[in-house]
Amino acid sequence: MRALCWTGVNELSVENVPDPGLLNRQDAVVKVTASSTCGSDLHLLDGYVPTMMAGDVLGHEFVGEVVETGPDVRERRVGERVTVCSIIGCGRCHYCKEGLWSLCDNSNPNPGFLETSNGHAGAAIFGYSHALGGFAGSHAEYVRVPYADVNAFPVPENVPDASAVFASDAVPTGWMGADLGEVGPGDVVAVWGCGGVGQMATLASLRMGADRVIAIDRFPERLAMAAEMGADVLDYGDVDVLEALKELTGGRGPDVCIEAVGMESHGTGAQYAYDRVKHALRLQTDRGLSLRQAIHACRKGGVVSVLGVYLGVVDKFPMGAVMNKGLTLRGAQQHGHRYIPMILDRMSKGEIDASPLLTHPMRLEDGSRGYELFKKKQDGCVRAVFRP
Amino acid sequence: MLVAGAAAVAGIALVRAARSAPPNPDGWFAVTVETEPSRLTGPDRPDELARLSERHEVRIKPAPGGRGSEIAVREADGETRDRVRKLKQLLETGEVLLVDQQPEGHRTPLGRVGVPAFRHLTRKGVR
Ligand SMILES: NC(=O)c1ccc[n+]([C@@H]2O[C@H](COP(=O)([O-])OP(=O)(O)OC[C@H]3O[C@@H](n4cnc5c(N)ncnc54)[C@H](O)[C@@H]3O)[C@@H](O)[C@H]2O)c1
Ligand SMILES: [Zn+2]
Ligand SMILES: [Zn+2]
Numbered sequence: 001m002r003a004l005c006w007t008g009v010n011e012l013s014v015e016n017v018p019d020p021g022l023l024n025r026q027d028a029v030v031k032v033t034a035s036s037t038c039g040s041d042l043h044l045l046d047g048y049v050p051t052m053m054a055g056d057v058l059g060h061e062f063v064g065e066v067v068e069t070g071p072d073v074r075e076r077r078v079g080e081r082v083t084v085c086s087i088i089g090c091g092r093c094h095y096c097k098e099g100l101w102s103l104c105d106n107s108n109p110n111p112g113f114l115e116t117s118n119g120h121a122g123a124a125i126f127g128y129s130h131a132l133g134g135f136a137g138s139h140a141e142y143v144r145v146p147y148a149d150v151n152a153f154p155v156p157e158n159v160p161d162a163s164a165v166f167a168s169d170a171v172p173t174g175w176m177g178a179d180l181g182e183v184g185p186g187d188v189v190a191v192w193g194c195g196g197v198g199q200m201a202t203l204a205s206l207r208m209g210a211d212r213v214i215a216i217d218r219f220p221e222r223l224a225m226a227a228e229m230g231a232d233v234l235d236y237g238d239v240d241v242l243e244a245l246k247e248l249t250g251g252r253g254p255d256v257c258i259e260a261v262g263m264e265s266h267g268t269g270a271q272y273a274y275d276r277v278k279h280a281l282r283l284q285t286d287r288g289l290s291l292r293q294a295i296h297a298c299r300k301g302g303v304v305s306v307l308g309v310y311l312g313v314v315d316k317f318p319m320g321a322v323m324n325k326g327l328t329l330r331g332a333q334q335h336g337h338r339y340i341p342m343i344l345d346r347m348s349k350g351e352i353d354a355s356p357l358l359t360h361p362m363r364l365e366d367g368s369r370g371y372e373l374f375k376k377k378q379d380g381c382v383r384a385v386f387r388p
Numbered sequence: 389m390l391v392a393g394a395a396a397v398a399g400i401a402l403v404r405a406a407r408s409a410p411p412n413p414d415g416w417f418a419v420t421v422e423t424e425p426s427r428l429t430g431p432d433r434p435d436e437l438a439r440l441s442e443r444h445e446v447r448i449k450p451a452p453g454g455r456g457s458e459i460a461v462r463e464a465d466g467e468t469r470d471r472v473r474k475l476k477q478l479l480e481t482g483e484v485l486l487v488d489q490q491p492e493g494h495r496t497p498l499g500r501v502g503v504p505a506f507r508h509l510t511r512k513g514v515r
Contacts, residue, residue, distance in 0.1 A: 001491070003491060003493065005492075005493030005494075007493070007494075013493070015493040015494060017491040017492060017493050018491050018492075019491065020490065020491050021489070023486040023487075023488075023489055024483050024485060024486055025482075025483055026481070026482075026483065051506060053495070053499045053502060053503055053506075054493075054494070054495065054496050054499050055492045055493035055494050055495040055496075055499055056492065056493070057490075057491055057492065057493065072482070072483075090477075090480065090481045090485075091481075092422065092480045092481050093422055093480050093481075094420065094422050094455055094456065097422070105476070105480070106476070106477045106480055106481055106485065107485065109485050109486075109487050109507075109511065110487075110506070110507055110510040110511060111473070111510065111511075112509060112510035112511060112512060113510045130503065130506050130507065130510070131510065133487060134487045134490065134503075134507065135487060135490065136490040136491045136492065140491065142491075144490070146485060147481070
């Protein structure tokens with residue numbers, strides 16, 4: 001089959017690779033009908049996530065059709081259309097049972113690396129390096145899905161691929177961001193980053209009854225998309241974000257600060273230059289600009305909800321602000337399984353439409369070009385989605 | 389090939405993983421398993437647990453808060469740690485998860501050696 005492979009830092013190529021088969025009794029094989037680019041892939045592409053090897057198949061946000069099931073698959077059926085969660089859970093360890101699916105004990109067969117760097121390893125993710133399981137990704141014609149009964153979710157007939165594909169990753173991630181912040185009526189929420197994840201965090205916060213959502217980015221089309229949903233927007237290239245947030249919140253600061261940027265945060269000024277150099281020299285593993293800003297801006301006693309991916313250590317972490325302002329700092333890889341059935345149901349009822357994120361439908365063969373548009377945010381690209 | 393730069397981090401972790409097998413030779417390697425202690429101590433405890441007990445001191449305790457059982461194995465080398473993890477998977481999910489026959493694109497000569505070597509090291513793991 002054809003698959004989009006990572007071949008080196010900022011290098012991709014579409015190659016012929018062997019078809020996947022059933023390796024475990026609870027596996028299914030899914031024929032991919034749409035597979036999206038995600039900001040998380042950029043960290044792989046840019047070489048910040050270790051343990052990628054040339055030849056690894058990329059992609060983790062996808063929808064498709066079940067074409068084969070192992071003998072112990074009970075719920076899923078051949079022919080079913082399914083959204084597959086980007087995070088792989090087993091469904092039976094303590095964490096999965098508690099709904100903390102991205103902390104699954106069993107889905108990552110290669111836990112040693114993360115145990116060394118973080119103390120413990122979490123769940124595996126499709127197409128996301130050998131340290132996160134070494135599972136082949138979804139930018140391919142077919143993908144093997146382990147523990148298919150718990151990781152693949154049937155898609156209601158009236159939900160098109162263009163929306164269902166994002167129920168795999170961007171929507172549940174955004175939803176979790178608001179959920180971890182316990183967003184509710186009366187809250188002012190600030191969201192850093194208006195990529196797919198930030199857009200969906202904005203949408204979720206509004207659905208949960210936030211009084212006001214302030215979305216922060218620098219790309220006009222992304223800010224316009226957030227404004228379209230009902231957010232107020234700030235262009236961090238234009239305004240001093242900290243000043244503006246104080247002014248917009250009567251001096252309090254936002255009740256919930258959702259960080260949807262991650263370790264390659266962009267910025268302006270001396271702090272950004274400092275971060276950039278240290279990051280490039282690998283003296284810090286993550287650039288923390290937007291995270292620092294979220295902590296600084298957050299109201300006393302507020303919640304900072306971290307969706308952006310961080311890998312290791314952040315320099316100049318404002319611990320004083322966290323402690324002295326009594327902040328709650330939360331974050332996780334998405335616990336998608338907790339939200340996906342509800343999200344697909346709301347999509348079916350017309351309450352959530354994620355399809356505006358799909359700005360660039362493309363052939364798998366154009367994978368390199370798709371990532372280039374997505375990475376450089378060219379041509380208004382929010383997410384390029386491949387149809388293998 | 390391992391990613392440039394990140395390779396430094398990966399390299400350190402791998403070297404540490406290789407060196408620290410086990411970090412404390414007399415120490416215990418412990419996992420918590422979502423199962424009743426009675427399933428691990430009775431006459432029909434899993435065969436693998438019986439085999440582990442032949443070579444190692446094995447301690448089974450109920451985990452606090454209804455979180456199942458703690459299995460601790462003494463003087464667990466890398467192979468043993470891998471066996472204990474697999475036992476946990478088997479008890480919780482009914483099978484041992486495989487990733488060795490995945491679709492993959494062209495591997496460099498280093499990748500052909502590196503992928504299996506990485507898997508081997510990271511399964512033995514560290515604590
Ligand atoms: N927690 C999870 O499970 C999960 C799931 C998916 C993605 N992610 C992570 O979420 C982050 C965003 O993903 P995405 O797909 O939306 O990526 P994206 O690249 O499409 O969007 C990131 C946005 O952040 C903006 N940005 C950069 N620096 C900023 C700053 N200082 N202030 C405000 N905005 C800034 C960029 O302009 C861009 O629009 C990434 O780190 C990704 O890895 C996490
Ligand atoms: Zn993602
Ligand atoms: Zn689990």
